[in-house]
Amino acid sequence: MKKEDKREERSPMEDFLRMDRIPHIWCPGCGIGTVVTSFTEALKKNKVDLDNIAVVSGIGCTGRVAGYVKMDSFHTTHGRPIPFATGLKLANPEMKVVVFSGDGDIMGIGGNHFIHAARRNMDILVICVNNFNYAMTGGQVAATTPIKANASTAPYGNFEFPFSLPYMAEASGATYVARWTALHLRRVTKSIQEALNKKGFSFIEVITPCVTLYARRNRLGDGLNLLRYYYDNSEIKHGADTKTIDIEYQGKLIVGKFVDKEKPTFLDAMNKHLSSVLGDDYVLYGRLNNDDRD
Amino acid sequence: MIYYGELKPKKGKIHIEKDRCKGCAFCVEYCPKDILELSDEFNIKGYHPPVVKDEDECCYCQLCETICPEYAIFVTLKEEEKEKEDEKGESRP
Amino acid sequence: MKKVKADPKGVLTGSHYLDGDYAIAEGGLAAGCRFFGGYPITPSTETAERFSERIPKVGGVFIQMEDELASIISLIGAVWGGKKAMTVTSGPGFSLMMENIGLACMMEIPLVIANVQRGGPSTGLPTLTGQQDMMQVRWGSHGDYAIIALSPDSPQECFDLTIEAFNLSETYRVPTFVMTDECVGHMHEKVVIPPADEIDIVERKWYSGPKDKYLPYKNDKDGIPFMVKAGDGYRFHTTGLTHDEKGYPVINAECQDVCVRHLVDKINNNADKIIKIEEEETDDAEIIVISYGITSRVAYRAVQKARKAGIKVGRLRLITCWPFPEKRIHQLAKNIKAFVVPEINLGQMVREVERTTAGQTKVFHVPHCGGWVHNPEDIFNVIKEAAK
Numbered sequence: 191m192k193k194e195d196k197r198e199e200r201s202p203m204e205d206f207l208r209m210d211r212i213p214h215i216w217c218p219g220c221g222i223g224t225v226v227t228s229f230t231e232a233l234k235k236n237k238v239d240l241d242n243i244a245v246v247s248g249i250g251c252t253g254r255v256a257g258y259v260k261m262d263s264f265h266t267t268h269g270r271p272i273p274f275a276t277g278l279k280l281a282n283p284e285m286k287v288v289v290f291s292g293d294g295d296i297m298g299i300g301g302n303h304f305i306h307a308a309r310r311n312m313d314i315l316v317i318c319v320n321n322f323n324y325a326m327t328g329g330q331v332a333a334t335t336p337i338k339a340n341a342s343t344a345p346y347g348n349f350e351f352p353f354s355l356p357y358m359a360e361a362s363g364a365t366y367v368a369r370w371t372a373l374h375l376r377r378v379t380k381s382i383q384e385a386l387n388k389k390g391f392s393f394i395e396v397i398t399p400c401v402t403l404y405a406r407r408n409r410l411g412d413g414l415n416l417l418r419y420y421y422d423n424s425e426i427k428h429g430a431d432t433k434t435i436d437i438e439y440q441g442k443l444i445v446g447k448f449v450d451k452e453k454p455t456f457l458d459a460m461n462k463h464l465s466s467v468l469g470d471d472y473v474l475y476g477r478l479n480n481d482d483r484d
Numbered sequence: 485m486i487y488y489g490e491l492k493p494k495k496g497k498i499h500i501e502k503d504r505c506k507g508c509a510f511c512v513e514y515c516p517k518d519i520l521e522l523s524d525e526f527n528i529k530g531y532h533p534p535v536v537k538d539e540d541e542c543c544y545c546q547l548c549e550t551i552c553p554e555y556a557i558f559v560t561l562k563e564e565e566k567e568k569e570d571e572k573g574e575s576r577p
Numbered sequence: 578m579k580k581v582k583a584d585p586k587g588v589l590t591g592s593h594y595l596d597g598d599y600a601i602a603e604g605g606l607a608a609g610c611r612f613f614g615g616y617p618i619t620p621s622t623e624t625a626e627r628f629s630e631r632i633p634k635v636g637g638v639f640i641q642m643e644d645e646l647a648s649i650i651s652l653i654g655a656v657w658g659g660k661k662a663m664t665v666t667s668g669p670g671f672s673l674m675m676e677n678i679g680l681a682c683m684m685e686i687p688l689v690i691a692n693v694q695r696g697g698p699s700t701g702l703p704t705l706t707g708q709q710d711m712m713q714v715r716w717g718s719h720g721d722y723a724i725i726a727l728s729p730d731s732p733q734e735c736f737d738l739t740i741e742a743f744n745l746s747e748t749y750r751v752p753t754f755v756m757t758d759e760c761v762g763h764m765h766e767k768v769v770i771p772p773a774d775e776i777d778i779v780e781r782k783w784y785s786g787p788k789d790k791y792l793p794y795k796n797d798k799d800g801i802p803f804m805v806k807a808g809d810g811y812r813f814h815t816t817g818l819t820h821d822e823k824g825y826p827v828i829n830a831e832c833q834d835v836c837v838r839h840l841v842d843k844i845n846n847n848a849d850k851i852i853k854i855e856e857e858e859t860d861d862a863e864i865i866v867i868s869y870g871i872t873s874r875v876a877y878r879a880v881q882k883a884r885k886a887g888i889k890v891g892r893l894r895l896i897t898c899w900p901f902p903e904k905r906i907h908q909l910a911k912n913i914k915a916f917v918v919p920e921i922n923l924g925q926m927v928r929e930v931e932r933t934t935a936g937q938t939k940v941f942h943v944p945h946c947g948g949w950v951h952n953p954e955d956i957f958n959v960i961k962e963a964a965k
Contacts, residue, residue, distance in 0.1 A: 203555045218506030223553025241810035257814060262807040265816035267680050270650040277651030280638045281612055281658025285808045306643040375550045413508050464633045473636035
């Protein structure tokens with residue numbers, strides 16, 4: 191009994207995390223750790239080969255995720271995980287590539303790259319952890335900060351209009367768009383599972399509490415209060431029109447799976463088109479031509 | 485305990501890595517059986533880690549394990565349920 | 578350093594009439610480049626166009642990214658995915674790429690960037706020549722690092738030096754630059770491409786030891802770490818933050834010292850192996866003309882004229898601009914009257930010549946703001962002035 195107890199003392203997360211770097215740097219009550227657990231749950235359930243998946247992050251609090259997961263992981267420059275993932279995926283089309291980064295990184299500085307990767311339907315999964323500010327650098331206003339919210343560079347309240355991330359994703363051409371809060375643990379896992387099984391550009395936004403910056407500056411309590419608030423004020427509406435799901439400051443959150451459609455990926459479209467135009471001259475790239483990969 | 489044919493409610497054993505906890509209380513708040521509470525003791529960083537109030541009530545839902553942002557709590561299936569479980573395979577609902 | 582022969586699929590053997598831009602593309606394909614992420618910018622667009630035409634028949638990917646920032650970072654991703662990658666750009670695009678050139682240096686990524694220089698600054702002269710990015714290529718990104726830059730003077734050299742650039746980048750795991758200019762880029766000349774088995778390619782320094790003992794940034798005996806590709810089960814982590822041997826970020830001064838010194842030392846300590854210069858008639862010279870790129874061809878005319886006029890002039894052409902051939906120039910400075918440095922900018926490489934000369938002899942500069950090449954008369958007049 192004692193021996194079996196010792197064996198089971200090992201946390202199931204140890205297979206997925208670089209335990210030599212735990213404890214991580216995220217604040218008490220931060221939702222990012224929870225999102226990472228939902229992600230690893232999805233990997234477990236889909237029985238993903240951990241040697242064949244790469245995680246790419248940018249800069250920021252969520253950007254540190256790459257440093258903690260035990261897969262081929264890349265911590266790139268601010269705003270650029272998506273073109274990095276594009277290059278990585280095109281060089282090695284058999285790999286699953288997941289971009290795990292924050293709202294400021296993906297939609298702020300990286301907005302242009304996001305639009306084009308979605309337009310091309312690159313076969314990558316983008317998990318965007320949205321905490322409504324640039325947390326790592328001290329809580330500055332971001333492209334997603336709601337109107338009236340306080341941020342360190344909007345000390346009298348934000349007056350800029352924010353993005354609606356699922357609307358952006360759908361308008362740019364993403365084939366799978368979903369939004370959840372961090373407390374929708376198993377729904378996030380299910381979304382990630384569906385997205386991993388799907389080919390094409392998938393975008394999952396997860397709204398998480400930011401304790402030390404967003405919650406503190408706006409006097410919204412601690413992590414638990416904010417997490418509870420997001421969950422209690424969220425309403426699940428699968429297939430809702432992404433034009434109508436803006437987030438108001440401390441308002442209702444519409445969550446769910448909004449878009450799930452099929453479209454050829456960049457490589458599929460490239461192979462199909464160039465084969466039809468060049469015929470035998472074309473050297474097929476990707477799945478069907480493994481021996482050409484160096 | 486109500487038995488529906490072969491079905492029996494699962495029982496979990498809770499393991500807490502006290503020194504990793506940052507006292508956020510997510511597990512305490514969302515345990516469906518309400519069997520966790522923040523203790524009065526301090527861990528090495530000065531936070532109050534959770535303690536299990538009543539382990540017999542744990543139904544192995546693993547919500548605390550999934551929600552903990554610090555990976556400081558996990559649940560394993562209790563021994564007497566293990567043999568039945570190995571027959572069935574997939575443990576998580 | 579493992580050498581193999583070029584993959585015949587990418588080698589367009591034969592005698593061709595190509596411009597410099599096309600020659601760069603052919604050089605890249607011959608060297609094994611199978612990923613090109615680019616963005617059109619005059620005067621380098623032809624290279625991207627040539628790649629987009631040729632690469633589907635050779636087996637690789639061409640993708641036109643949304644801007645230069647995306648281009649360079651997609652190259653870094655592709656290199657981690659196992660491919661050889663290159664891109665081309667010009668002045669404005671080069672400035673955009675600077676942050677991620679720093680990332681490539683920090684992560685020690687082998688890749689090739691060709692800068693077909695044009696008149697600057699800002700939008701400048703898109704269709705006319707310049708040599709105004711020579712300092713930027715060395716110091717453009719923030720922080721301390723070192724790179725290798727080569728300067729071809731003809732379409733044939735564009736082909737040869739692109740292959741050389743790939744070989745150097747793989748040997749030293751560093752971004753390598755091919756600094757041509759619009760004149761050479763748009764000049765049509767004969768380019769002879771040899772058969773594939775006469776082209777030597779340096780293969781990437783792949784790691785082949787046990788997976789659990791792999792350390793991404795542990796230097797091998799030659800001072801360069803081994804590389805792996807994503808998806809082979811090494812589960813490595815790499816970052817742009819200052820890192821230790823494992824690739825994990827370590828934020829303190831000691832780690833910075835080790836990490837950054839390595840980036841600079843690996844090029845500076847191997848400078849003798851990397852540097853290539855071409856000298857002509859420097860043994861008895863009293864004046865030496867130092868030039869690079871298209872200017873060297875113009876300077877040749879001026880040197881010929883000067884020799885006819887009885888001035889003992891020699892020529893030194895920089896094929897490798899960075900690392901700068903300090904030793905040779907310092908040595909030559911002892912025995913001559915002056916260096917003459919014509920360049921199509923208002924003073925960039927001449928500063929390196931002045932610094933290296935260390936006051937031992939005079940240095941005359943022949944500046945040109947860009948837009949066209951020098952008039953050989955102007956260079957000749959400065960040579961005469963220097964000979965007094």
